[in-house]
Amino acid sequence: MLPQITHSLVFILIIFSSSFAQSIKNIIVEGNSAFTETQILQWAQVNNSLYIYPGIIDSIKNRLAINFSNRGYLNSNFEGIQIEPLSDTAFVTLTINFTEGEVTYVNNIFIEREDSSLIDFDSYFDFMKEQIFNKYSLEESINEALTFAENNSYPFIKIIIEGIFFYDDSSSGEHLADIHLLINNGKKSSIDKIEVKGNTSTKDYVITRELRIEQGEEYSHSMVEELPNRLNRLRFFEPVATPQFLINEKKEGVILIEVKEKQTNNFDGIIGYIPAAKEGEKGYVTGLVNVSLRNLFGTGRAAAFHWQQFNRFSQDVEIKYLEPWLLGYPFNINGALYQRKQDTTYVQRKLEGSLEYLATEDISAAVLIGTESITPSQNANNYTRIFNSSILTTGVNLKIDTRDDPYAPKGGVLFINSYSLSRKKLIGPLEFITPGLETNINLQRFTFTFWGFYELFANQVIAIGLTGKELRGTFFEESDLFRLGGNNSLRGYREEQFLGSRVAWSNLEYRFLLSRRSFAFAFFDTGYYLRNEDAERSILKSEGFNTGYGIGLSIETGLGVLAVSFALAKGDSFSDGKIHFGIINEF
Numbered sequence: 001m002l003p004q005i006t007h008s009l010v011f012i013l014i015i016f017s018s019s020f021a022q023s024i025k026n027i028i029v030e031g032n033s034a035f036t037e038t039q040i041l042q043w044a045q046v047n048n049s050l051y052i053y054p055g056i057i058d059s060i061k062n063r064l065a066i067n068f069s070n071r072g073y074l075n076s077n078f079e080g081i082q083i084e085p086l087s088d089t090a091f092v093t094l095t096i097n098f099t100e101g102e103v104t105y106v107n108n109i110f111i112e113r114e115d116s117s118l119i120d121f122d123s124y125f126d127f128m129k130e131q132i133f134n135k136y137s138l139e140e141s142i143n144e145a146l147t148f149a150e151n152n153s154y155p156f157i158k159i160i161i162e163g164i165f166f167y168d169d170s171s172s173g174e175h176l177a178d179i180h181l182l183i184n185n186g187k188k189s190s191i192d193k194i195e196v197k198g199n200t201s202t203k204d205y206v207i208t209r210e211l212r213i214e215q216g217e218e219y220s221h222s223m224v225e226e227l228p229n230r231l232n233r234l235r236f237f238e239p240v241a242t243p244q245f246l247i248n249e250k251k252e253g254v255i256l257i258e259v260k261e262k263q264t265n266n267f268d269g270i271i272g273y274i275p276a277a278k279e280g281e282k283g284y285v286t287g288l289v290n291v292s293l294r295n296l297f298g299t300g301r302a303a304a305f306h307w308q309q310f311n312r313f314s315q316d317v318e319i320k321y322l323e324p325w326l327l328g329y330p331f332n333i334n335g336a337l338y339q340r341k342q343d344t345t346y347v348q349r350k351l352e353g354s355l356e357y358l359a360t361e362d363i364s365a366a367v368l369i370g371t372e373s374i375t376p377s378q379n380a381n382n383y384t385r386i387f388n389s390s391i392l393t394t395g396v397n398l399k400i401d402t403r404d405d406p407y408a409p410k411g412g413v414l415f416i417n418s419y420s421l422s423r424k425k426l427i428g429p430l431e432f433i434t435p436g437l438e439t440n441i442n443l444q445r446f447t448f449t450f451w452g453f454y455e456l457f458a459n460q461v462i463a464i465g466l467t468g469k470e471l472r473g474t475f476f477e478e479s480d481l482f483r484l485g486g487n488n489s490l491r492g493y494r495e496e497q498f499l500g501s502r503v504a505w506s507n508l509e510y511r512f513l514l515s516r517r518s519f520a521f522a523f524f525d526t527g528y529y530l531r532n533e534d535a536e537r538s539i540l541k542s543e544g545f546n547t548g549y550g551i552g553l554s555i556e557t558g559l560g561v562l563a564v565s566f567a568l569a570k571g572d573s574f575s576d577g578k579i580h581f582g583i584i585n586e587f
Contacts, residue, residue, distance in 0.1 A: 002091045003215040007316075010075065010367075016207075021051045021052065021256065022051070022052045022085070022089070022091060022092050023048075023049050023050060023090065023091060023092070023095065023574070024046065024047070024048055024049065024050045024091070024092055024093075024094050024095040025048060025049075025086060025091035025092065026048070026086075026094070027041065027046065027047070027048065027094045027095075027096065028057065028072075028093065028094070028096065028097075029041070029094045029101055029203060030080070030096065030097040030098075031097055031098045031100065032098075032100065033100060034100055034103075035100075035459045039098060039438075040064070040381065043064055043067040044060045044063055044096060045059075045060075045063060046060060046094060046096075047408050052083065052092060052095035053479065056083075057081050057083065057310050058097065058280055060078075060081055062079040063082060063528070064078055064096075065078060066075070067553060068100070068334070069135075070134070070135040070136065071132070071134055071135070072103045072105075072112070072132035072133040072134055073100055073101055073103055074101075074104050074133075074166060074175065075101030075102055075104075075175060076098060076099060076101045077098060077099040077101065077116075078098045078339070078501075079098075080095070080097030080098055080295040080422065081095065081096050081097060081098065082094075082095050082097070083093075083095075084208060085581075086182070086575070091257045093153055094538075096134075096458075102174075102175055103132050103175065104132070104133045104166060104175040104176065104177050105131065105132060105174060105175070105176055106128045106129055106132075106133050106175060106177050106178075106179060107129070107130075107169075107175070107176040107178055108129070108178045108179070109125045109126070109128060109129060109178075109181065110126065110179070110180045110181070111181050111183060112162075112180070112181070112182050112183070113182075113183050113184075113185070113555045114182065114183065114185075115148075115184065115185050115186075116185075117164070119148070119149055119152065119154070119185070121145050121183060122126045123577075124141050124142075124144055124145040124148075124161065125141055125145075125179075125181070128179075130139065133177045135452075138161075138179065140373045142159050142161075142181075143152055144574035146159060147221070147330040148270055149185065150219075150220075150221035150222075151220045151221050151222050152190060152218070152220070153188045153189055153190065153218040153219050154185050154186055154189070154219075154411065155219050155245055156185075156187060156188070156189070156191055156267040156453075157183070157185050157186050158183070158184040158186065158343075159181060159183050159559070160181065160182040160183075160184075161179070161180070161181060162176070162180040162181065162182050163180045163182070164179050164180070165177065165178045166175055167480060169180065170209050170322075171233045173217075173527065174232075179453060179573060187217075187247070187251075189218075189219040189245070189247070189253045189501055190216050190217060190218050190219060190253050191215070191216070191217050191218075191219055191245075191253050191254075191255055192211055192215060192216060192252035192253050192254065193215075193248070193252055193253070193254045193255070194208050194211065194213060194253055194254070194255045194257065195255070195256050195257070195260045196208070196257050196258075197256070197257070197259070198258050198260050198261070198584065199259050199261060199298075200261060201261055201295065201298040202236055202259075202261060202295060202298045202300075203298045203299060206234075206236075206295075206299060206300045207231065207234075207257065207259070207297065209325055209328070210230050210231060210233075210361075211227055211230060211231070211255075211257075212230070212360075212361055213255070218392075219245065219253060224242065224243055224245060224255065225242055226361075227240075227243055227255075227257070228240040228241065228242055228243075228244070228404075229402075229403075229404050229405070229412075231257070231259065232403065232404070232405045233403075233406055234262070234293065235262075235406055235407070236259075236261060236262065236264055236294070236295050236300075237259045237260060237261055237262055238259075238260040238261075238262050238516075239405065239517065240257070240259055241258065241453075243255050243256055243257045243258075245427065245506075246281070254328050259326065259351075262278070262291070263292050263560070264294040264295040265292070265294070265295075266290070266291070266292040266294075266560040267289075267290070267291055267292075267491045268288070268289075268290040268291075268404075268560065268582065269287065269288055269289035269290060269291075270286070270287050270288055271285065271286075271289070272287050273285055273286070274286055274312070282552055284309070284312045285309060285340075286309040286310075286311065286498060287308070287309055288307070288308045288309075289305070289306070289307045289308075289580075290304070290305070290306050291304065291305040291306075292304045292560070300324045300325070300567060301321075301322060301323060301324065301576065302320075302321070302322040302324075303319075303320065303321050303322070304318075304319070304320040304321075304499070304537045305318070305319055305320075306318040306319075310519050311343075313341065313342075313343045313344050314340075314341055314343055315340070315341045316334065316338075316339070316340050316341075317338070317339045318337070318338045318339075319336065319337045319338075319342075320334070320335070320337075321334070321336075322334050322369075325358075328395050328421065330357065330358035330359075331355060331356065331357055331368075332355075332356040332358065332364075332375050333353070333354070333356075334352075334353065334354045334356065334366075335352070335353045336350070336351075336352045336353075336414040337350070337352075338350040338351075338352070340343075340479075342478070342479070344377045345376065345377055345478065346374055346375060346376045346377060346386040346479055347374075347375045347377070347384055347477050348372065348373075348374050348375075349372065349373050349375075350370055350371070350372045351371050351372075352368060352369070352370035352393075352541060353368065353369055353370065353371060354366045354368035354369075355367055355368075355396070356397075357410075358474075361403055362391040362400060362402050363398075363399070363400050364398075364399045365396070365397065365398050365399070365403075366393070366396065366397040367396055367397075368393070368394065368395045368396070368397065369392075369393065369394050369395075369419070370392075371390070371391065371392055371393070372390070372392075372393065372422075373389070373390050373391070374386060374388065374389045374390075374391070374392035374477070374479050375385070375388055376388055376429075380411075385425070386477055386478060386479065386484075387426045387428065387429075387433070387473070387477065388426070388427045388428045389424055389425060389427055390424075390425050390427065391422050391423065391424045391425075391443075391479075392422070392423045393420050393422040393423075394420065394421055395418060395419055395420030395421065395445075396418065396420075397416065397417070398415075398416070398418070398421055399413070399414075399415070399416050399419045400413065400415040401413075401414050401415075402414075403451075403453065405516075405517065407517040407554075407556065407561055408461075408511070408513060408516065408517045408518070408519055408548040408554070409411070410453060410461055410513075411453055411454060411455060412453055412524055413450065413451065413452050413453070414448070414449070414451040415450050415451075416447070416448075416449040417447070417449075418445075418446075418447045418449075419444070419445070419446055420444070420445045421442065421443070421444055421445075422443040422444075423440070423441075423442060424440070424441040424443055424473075425439060425440055425441075426439040426440075426441070438484070439472055441474060441475050442462075442473060442474075443462055443471060443472070443473040443476075443480060444471070444472040444473065445469070445471055445472075446467075446468075446470045446472075447467075447468070447469045447470075447471070448467065448468045449465075449466070449467045450465065450466045451463065451465045451551075452464045452465075455575045459513040460511070460512055460513070461510075461511040461519075461524050462508075462509070462510060462511075463507070463508075463509040463510075463511055464507070464508055464509075465507035465508075465509075466504075467489070467506075468504040468505050468506050469482045469503050469504070470501070471501040471502070472501075476534075478499065480501075481499040481500060481531065481557070482499070482500055482501070482502075482503045482529075482530050483496035483497050483498070483499060483503075483526070484496070484497070484498040484499075484500065484503045484505060484527050485497035486580065487563070487565070487581075487582060489505050489525075489527060490502075490505050490525050490526075490527035490546060490548055491523065491550060491567035491577055491578070491580055492525065492546075492547075492548025492549070492550065492567035492568050492569035492577075493527075493546065493548060493563055493569055493574065493578070494578075497526070498529040498542075498544065498546075499529070499531055500529035500530045500531045500542070500543075501530065501531055501532065502528075502529070502530040503527070503528065503530075504527070504528045505527040505528070506523060506525065506526045506527075507523060508523065508524045508525075509521045509522070509523045510522050510523075510543065514555075515556070515562070517556040518553075518554060518555045519553075519554050519557050519562070520551070520552070520553050521551065521552050521553075521554065521565075522549075522550070522551050523549060523550060523551070523552065523567075524547070524548075524549045525547065525548040525549065525567075526543070526545070526546070526547050526548075527545070527546050527547075527548075528543075528545045528546075529542070529543065529544055530542075530543045531543070532535030532558055546569065546570055547569070547570045548567050548568065548570070549568055550565055550566045550567035550568055550577070551565065551566055552564055552565025552566065552567075553565075562581070563580075563581065563582060564579070564580070565579070565580045566579055566580070567579075568579075
């Protein structure tokens with residue numbers, strides 16, 4: 001019974017007190033010249049409709065005194081702050097009347113060192129002399145000095161404010177301050193060893209070579225903070241934390257890296273059987289199979305297999321292999337074998353190889369060479385569109401990748417620019433190689449890809465992608481053209497729906513991170529394609545600009561990163577929407 005009575009009394013007192021509480025209706029600020037009224041109100045933490053409480057004037061005085069003194073006004077007076085009731089007893093006027101007083105200037109900065117150092121710390125503080133004393137400028141200078149020292153071999157530096165002495169100059173009458181700092185550099189450190197923990201499959205040397213740290217290299221805090229990004233690009237691990245730097249019993253500097261391996265061997269596939277539609281036909285197998293082995297035997301080598309049967313007559317088969325860090329040097333060798341059967345039109349086979357130089361952890365350049373053959377199907381009607389031909393291709397590629405994570409970056413850019421020259425020779429059929437038809441053709445391909453990422457708010461990222469491709473030459477066949485449409489370019493349309501000698505598309509995504517490597521997103525895509533007229537082969541000019549938009553999810557699973565999106569093309573109703581899904585290619 002007693003607790004119930006107590007609770008009732010408390011409730012009654014709360015209601016009673018709130019019914020008589022007064023609130024601020026007007027605020028008057030007087031006496032300010034160095035600072036704005038907005039700053040004064042922000043520091044005082046008051047506003048209209050704020051309820052008056054006991055001790056509010058003392059709280060305002062204390063807050064203002066702290067903010068004024070931190071900015072060099074140590075002689076301010078706030079006795080003029082008062083509260084006056086209005087005719088309506090529920091409201092009051094708050095008058096903040098004060099005297100700013102004269103400012104305090106920094107006279108001297110005395111720096112005492114506990115040990116010798118080649119670093120000139122005076123330059124970080126000298127500019128403060130004869131300036132208005134400002135706590136925040138002092139803290140910023142100390143942080144800059146600490147950062148510089150940490151990036152120049154002194155990770156254990158300490159800067160201590162031993163004291164700040166305020167006094168008045170008897171001759172000038174100025175208010176002055178002397179600042180006394182004590183600096184302990186600590187031991188100058190180098191990186192003598194790298195220790196790795198948590199890797200059960202990946203070899204230690206695969207991790208350490210990616211760090212690009214030489215034994216005995218001087219310690220730099222900014223470089224150590226960059227190490228997780230370098231390891232994340234391997235895509236072998238869960239997001240890597242910033243390594244620790246330790247001094248062992250032998251006085252050696254040790255970088256300690258802890259990793260957690262993720263699934264690097266992925267299988268993605270679906271197989272179906274389409275029965276015969278009419279008598280005399282045979283059924284056929286359709287589907288998709290992707291096999292990705294990205295860390296063979298823990299050595300960083302990678303292999304991939306892709307097979308896709310689009311319909312009865314169209315099929316893709318591709319095999320890839322990557323040999324990283326050839327003989328321990330920063331060179332990657334890539335090889336690929338590709339075959340495409342396109343309807344009853346032609347069979348295209350490619351064999352490609354490239355040598356990639358890893359110039360830095362962010363920049364790489366590659367040279368490539370490849371051979372290709374186009375074999376038309378045995379159908380005379382197709383010979384006017386597709387010739388039997390052989391192609392030799394050479395090219396170069398430049399890549400810049402500063403993303404902080406390859407799966408769900410919060411910042412950074414991905415830039416890829418490539419150029420290739422293909423020397424194409426038409427072999428036959430001879431009856432269709434008419435006089436005047438050029439049989440040795442040079443084809444130039446220019447490609448450009450850019451992705452930029454920026455974190456607007458916590459876990460909310462804007463991603464912008466731009467891609468352009470252009471084919472130049474005197475004679476194009478269908479197998480030479482670029483393809484546009486589908487999950488990897490213009491969503492809301494069928495895969496590879498459009499053909500063109502010039503294609504371009506943009507992708508704008510607003511991403512909300514659900515975890516470090518999973519996110520929901522809304523997107524807007526645009527795409528352009530152009531195929532010029534070829535009157536001799538009765539091919540009309542085709543050109544178009546299309547848009548697509550929708551929502552989607554990118555989720556990290558045990559099989560890899562699964563991307564699913566629902567997309568609408570320009571003019572589509574909801575029922576016409578397309579669902580794009582698949583495991584993101586990680587080769």
